[in-house]
Amino acid sequence: MPLVDGLNQPVKAGPKEFEGLHLVPVPDEEKPAEALKWLDYYRKERRSLVMAMESCVKCGLCAEHCHTYLGTKDPNNIPAGRADLMRKVYKRYFTVQGKLFGKLVGAEEISMRTLEEWFSYYYQCTECRRCGHVCPFGIDTCEVTMIGRQILYNIGMIPKLHAATDVAILRTGNHMALTPSGIVDTLDFLSDEIEEERGFRIEFPVDKPNSDILYVPSSADFFLNPDTLKGAAEFFEYIGANWTISTRITEAGNFGYLSDQTRVQRELVNRVWEEVARLGVKKVVWGECGHGWRAAKMYIPTMSDYPTRMRVPITHILDEVAAYIKAGKLKLNPKNNFRAQGLPVTLHDPCNYARACGLVENLRVDLYASVTEVREMNPNREKTFCCGGGSGVLFDDPEMYQLRIKFSQKKADMIRATGAKVLCAPCSICKAQFHAMIPEHKLDVKLYGLIDLVGAALDFKGHRQV
Template structure:
C-alpha cells in the first residue's frame, strides 16, 4: 500500500546533522549502515535471526488489523529488513541465498522500507504477543535510523527535529512567546480560581523542573493549567525552562543522534535552574525516551526523574478532590503501558477524580495503540492513521455512552479527537488525566499547605 508520506528535501537535512547520500551510493551505504547498526545494538541481529515466521503477531498488530496489508504483519514488516540482513550478515543467507529467505539489496527495497516502517506506530504490542518476545518496534526504529542516515526522512520529522535542536521544543516556540503564553495562562487561572497561580519560567534555584509537552502552551493548555494548579496546591517549588520546553523526543522515533542531543538538554536545562528533580509531563514516547534512554544516551544523570502522574498519584491523600459526575475511561498510551511501566498511577488518579471509571478491553500492557504513535502525526498520513486506529475506535464504541476519554500522551491527544470524529463518536471529549485533577481539585484546600514545603522525595 502506497503511503502519501512527504520526505524532507536534501537541503533541509544538514541542519539536523544528516548528510545527503548520492543515489548511486544508496545501496552500498545501506549495507554499511546496517553493519554499523548491528554492532551498535544486540536487539537487531537477535530479533531478526530468530523469527520463525509463526504468524502469532498478525492478530496482535492494530496496523495489520486496520489496513489488512500483508506487509503490516509485524513479521512481514521486519522481514523487509530481514531479507537484506540475512543475505549479507549471516552464514545461512550467504550460503543458501533465497532458500534461507535472503534477498539482494536494490533501490526498490528502500522504498518498501519507507512505506512500511512508517505505517508502524512502534507500539511494541507484537513483542507482548510474540512467543520469543521479538520487538518489531525495535526493528522498525533500526530501519528508520538507517533510512534517515541515508537522507530519507519525513519532512514532518525533520522539521520537528530542527525545532528541538534549535529551540528545545517541537513547535519551535521562542522565549518571548513562551513568556507571553505563560502570562496569558496565569491570567486564565486567576479568572478561574481567583488565586495568583504562577507559571514560572527559568526561575533560578528551583527544586523541580517541569517538562510539559510544548503543545500544552497552546492546544492542550488545560493540562498545563491543571498541573500549575496542582503544584500551587501542594506548594511545590517548580519552573519551566525556556531551553527545553518539551517532554517529547522525536529523535527516538527516527534518528538516535538527534535523540541523544535532545535528551542531553534535560541535564543541561535541569542544571541551569539548579533543579534536583525533573518532572516529565504527559507525553508517551517522551517518558519512555527520558526514563529508558537517558542512561544509554548520555550516561550519568544526577537528578531525580519522575512522571507527573506518579507524583500526583503519590500525593493523592493530600489533594482535596471532588468526584466529577462523568463516565470516563483511560487509554493506556503504548509507551506507558509497555514502554515504561506507568499504568497504576493514572488509574489511581482517575478513580479519585471521576464517579464512573470503566476499563477498555484489552488494557494496560496489552492495550491497542490509538494509531497516532511513533511520530505518524503528519497531516498527509491522516487517512492511514484512521485505519490504524480502527481497533481503538472499536474499543471505545463498546464502552459508549462515554463522557470523557483520558489520554495522558500528547500524540494520543492529537489523534483521538480525529479518530472519534471519523468513527462517528464526536460527542465524547478527550484530554489528559491531569486535566481531570485540575477540574476536580478544590483549591480552598491549598491553604493547608500555605507557607510550608511539603517533604516530597
C-alpha cells in the same frame, strides 16, 4: 507524498531540512550500499536486532495483535512481515544459507526498491510494541523499526514531519519551535483563564532560578492542550511546590528517539541537565507524553554526557500525583470536577507508559480519585491498543492520513463500546491523533489529559494546601 512505486509514503525531507540537521544525504545510487554498511554495523551493535533477524518462526501470532495490520490487512504490516523486509537482506549478506541459496531461502539483494519499502513500512509501524508483548520468542519488532528508521536517517531518507521537528529540536529545544516570548505569553493567558475559573490566579514560573522542581511539559500543550498545562499548575500550586518551566527544554517528547537516536535525541537529554545546573533544580518532573517518558526514563541515564554527580531524580507528574494521593495529602472532589462534569470517563493507556515504563496502576490511582465514573476499555493496561498515531506518524498528506484513520479503527471501536463521554489520553501524540480522529470516527467524547482531570478535582480553599 503520493504513492511511490505503489507504496504509501509520507513526504520526504528536502534540502532545507538537511541544512538544519547538518546532514548530507547519500546520493540515490549509493544508498543501497551505504544502508548495507549500516545494517552490518547495527547487527554487531544490537543483539536485539540479531535476535529478531534469526529467531522468528513466522508463527503469525503477532498479526492479530497489530492494529496496523487489523486496520489495513496489508501483509507487510504484520510485524513479522515488516521485519522480513529487513530480514531478507540480512539473510542474503550475513548468513551462509542466504549467500549460497539466495531466493530459495527467502534472501534478497538490497536495492533502492528495498529502501523505499522500508521507508513506507517503518513509518507505518507506530512502535507500540504490542507484537513484542505477545511474541513467544520475545522478539521486539519495535527494535527493527527503530533501526530501520535510523539507517534511513543516516542515508538521508526522513519524513519531512520528523526532519522538520528534529530541526526545531536542535534550534529551540522543543518540537514546535516555541519562543521564550511565546511561552510566557501563552502561560500568562492560561493564568487569566484559571483566574476566571477559580477566582484566584495561579502563576506559571518561567526560567526561575533556585527552583526545586523543573517541570518539562510537551510543547504541543502550548498550542492544543491548554488544560494539561493548567492541571499541572493547579497540582504544583496545591502542594506548594517551588517549581518552574524552562524555555530551553520545553519538550517532554523526543522526536529524535523516533528518527535519529544519536545526535537529535541527545540534544534534548543534554538540555535537561544544562537546565538542572542553570536553575539549581533538585528534581525533574516530566509532563504527559508517552514516547517521551520512555525516552526520558529509560534512555537519559545511559545517554547523558553529564557526570552522575550533576544529575537529579527524574519522575513523572502522574507518579507524583499518585504518591501524594497514597499519602493522603491531596483532597480531590470528583463531584466538583469541572472538566469531567460527572460524565463517564474512559482511560486510554498510552503504549509507552503501559509496555515500556510500568506506568499503569498509578494512572488509575489518579483517575479513580478524580472523577465520578470510570469505564475501563477492553483490552486495557499492558494489552492496550495504540491510538494509531504512535511514534509520530501524524502525517497529513492524504494517503497517510487515510492510513491513520485505519490504524485508529480498533481503538475507536473500543472507545465507542465503553459508552464513555470523556476520553482521557495522558500523552501528547495520542491527544494530537484523537483531536483529528474523534470527528473522523464520529465519536461522541470530550478529550482530556489525566493531569487536566486531577487539577479540576483539586479542592482548593484559597491557595496552597500542603
